[in-house]
Amino acid sequence: MKLKLHIWRQPNQSAQGAFADYELGDVSEDMSFLEMLDVLNEKLSADGKDPVAFDHDCREGICGMCGMVVNGSPHGPRKSTTTCQLHMRSFKDGDELWIEPWRAQAFPVLKDLVVDRSSFDRIIQSGGYISARAGSAQDANATLIPKLDADTAFEAAACIGCGACVAACPNASAMLFVAAKVSHLGHLPQGQPERYSRVRKMVSQMDAEGFGGCTNHKECEAACPKGISISHIARLNRDLVKAQLTAAEEKAVSEGAG
Amino acid sequence: MANPNASVQARPLAAPPGPLGLLTTSVGQKIVMAVTGLILVGFLLMHFAGNALIFMGPDAINGYSYLLHHSHGLLWIARAVLLLAVGLHIVTALKLAGKNSAARPQGYRVKRDVATSYAARTMVWSGPIVLAFLVYHLAHLTFGVTPGPYAHSEDNVYANLVQGFSIPWVAGFYIVAMMGLGNHLFHGIWSMFQSLGINHSAYNERLKRVSFGIALVITFGNISIPLAVLTGIVR
Numbered sequence: 001m002k003l004k005l006h007i008w009r010q011p012n013q014s015a016q017g018a019f020a021d022y023e024l025g026d027v028s029e030d031m032s033f034l035e036m037l038d039v040l041n042e043k044l045s046a047d048g049k050d051p052v053a054f055d056h057d058c059r060e061g062i063c064g065m066c067g068m069v070v071n072g073s074p075h076g077p078r079k080s081t082t083t084c085q086l087h088m089r090s091f092k093d094g095d096e097l098w099i100e101p102w103r104a105q106a107f108p109v110l111k112d113l114v115v116d117r118s119s120f121d122r123i124i125q126s127g128g129y130i131s132a133r134a135g136s137a138q139d140a141n142a143t144l145i146p147k148l149d150a151d152t153a154f155e156a157a158a159c160i161g162c163g164a165c166v167a168a169c170p171n172a173s174a175m176l177f178v179a180a181k182v183s184h185l186g187h188l189p190q191g192q193p194e195r196y197s198r199v200r201k202m203v204s205q206m207d208a209e210g211f212g213g214c215t216n217h218k219e220c221e222a223a224c225p226k227g228i229s230i231s232h233i234a235r236l237n238r239d240l241v242k243a244q245l246t247a248a249e250e251k252a253v254s255e256g257a258g
Numbered sequence: 259m260a261n262p263n264a265s266v267q268a269r270p271l272a273a274p275p276g277p278l279g280l281l282t283t284s285v286g287q288k289i290v291m292a293v294t295g296l297i298l299v300g301f302l303l304m305h306f307a308g309n310a311l312i313f314m315g316p317d318a319i320n321g322y323s324y325l326l327h328h329s330h331g332l333l334w335i336a337r338a339v340l341l342l343a344v345g346l347h348i349v350t351a352l353k354l355a356g357k358n359s360a361a362r363p364q365g366y367r368v369k370r371d372v373a374t375s376y377a378a379r380t381m382v383w384s385g386p387i388v389l390a391f392l393v394y395h396l397a398h399l400t401f402g403v404t405p406g407p408y409a410h411s412e413d414n415v416y417a418n419l420v421q422g423f424s425i426p427w428v429a430g431f432y433i434v435a436m437m438g439l440g441n442h443l444f445h446g447i448w449s450m451f452q453s454l455g456i457n458h459s460a461y462n463e464r465l466k467r468v469s470f471g472i473a474l475v476i477t478f479g480n481i482s483i484p485l486a487v488l489t490g491i492v493r
Contacts, residue, residue: 006367019367069368072366072368098367100368103366105361105363106361171361173361201272203285207283210360212357212359213287213354214453215449216378216448217373217374219371222373231458231459233452234452234456235457237285237288237455244276244277245277247279
């Protein structure tokens, strides 16, 4: 098939970007979306031009590195699919594709379609950890976890931190990402010691990074390649209210119990 | 590589504990929107119930008005709570909307919305429309200072309504404004539950239906009053 591509080109973070137009022929429907870009880049390199920079790693839909907005949809038009797992059979001959990076204040464009998502890393650093007991490994079934909790935690743990939720949100809010991390650890017994301090720290970091707030559009849930539900956002809200109103850990420390 | 967001690297600690600390977070501000919204929706339901007395004749609605105006200060307490709720709802909305628009300085060339609704996307417009209506509505029926061929009476609410809504543009404006309010409530009521964290897979569908039901009752219930006067059912 033959495609008409409009790709965001931006040499570096401080430069002004613009769309560049490319015609690409001989695109096989069996190619993945990233392979299609690889073909374009080989052509550009052969012509002595700068290839299009884009993030990618595993190309199996599990690492969270890839991601671009294709015709207005993060990761392209297919539901629950990362860009690398999107195949050209989802498009047809003569299609015109607008390819843009994630757009958010907290995700500055580094080059072309590559954005800096270290704001997500800092949110994880602020509270996305548990206290693990040191020593020999404990028996695998020693800690019992109700099936529903295990399943809910697993649904949240499927988050690969790609940032599609932020890209899709009309407010560039990171609530689905943060809620997934808070829910993932908060549903499990191992995550209980830090449950309430975690939600306070992560929300605080999220706000400091300059993400927008949640106005319940549900665009994040629709764009998430792992189909993570906004019910986790409601749970985060509940946990934060409880955490703020009780703030048990701080109180214990200030009274010398720490 | 040098970190482009180096300015935010110094990690902020959590917000100060307690309810005031909660208000400094974006989530806490959403909760302010939800709680003040809940107060206002409660008011709208009661206001509609009171208004519906017009269908029972002049004595019913004028009697209700008399009761409110001789409630030994209760009316003023309610008014103070409502005024505070409206004020907080607006101030917090402005704060959140400012943060949201700053979160995406450069927009998309092409953006396809798949899950959101017209109501959700226009909250920031339906809000000011409702506020503009509120100002007119208070001037019209509470203070009786709007221009037009009608005389305002302090103790004949029924006559005020019938006279006002007999003028087609006044009735028309009320009907259009109620549609704007309906649009705001259509997203707002359900959103309120989500922001407060009231969400459970066993109840979500029912909660959604109840939210839309309340929005419909308030919108079409209120629209029925100017419509009834305009069509001569209430005269």
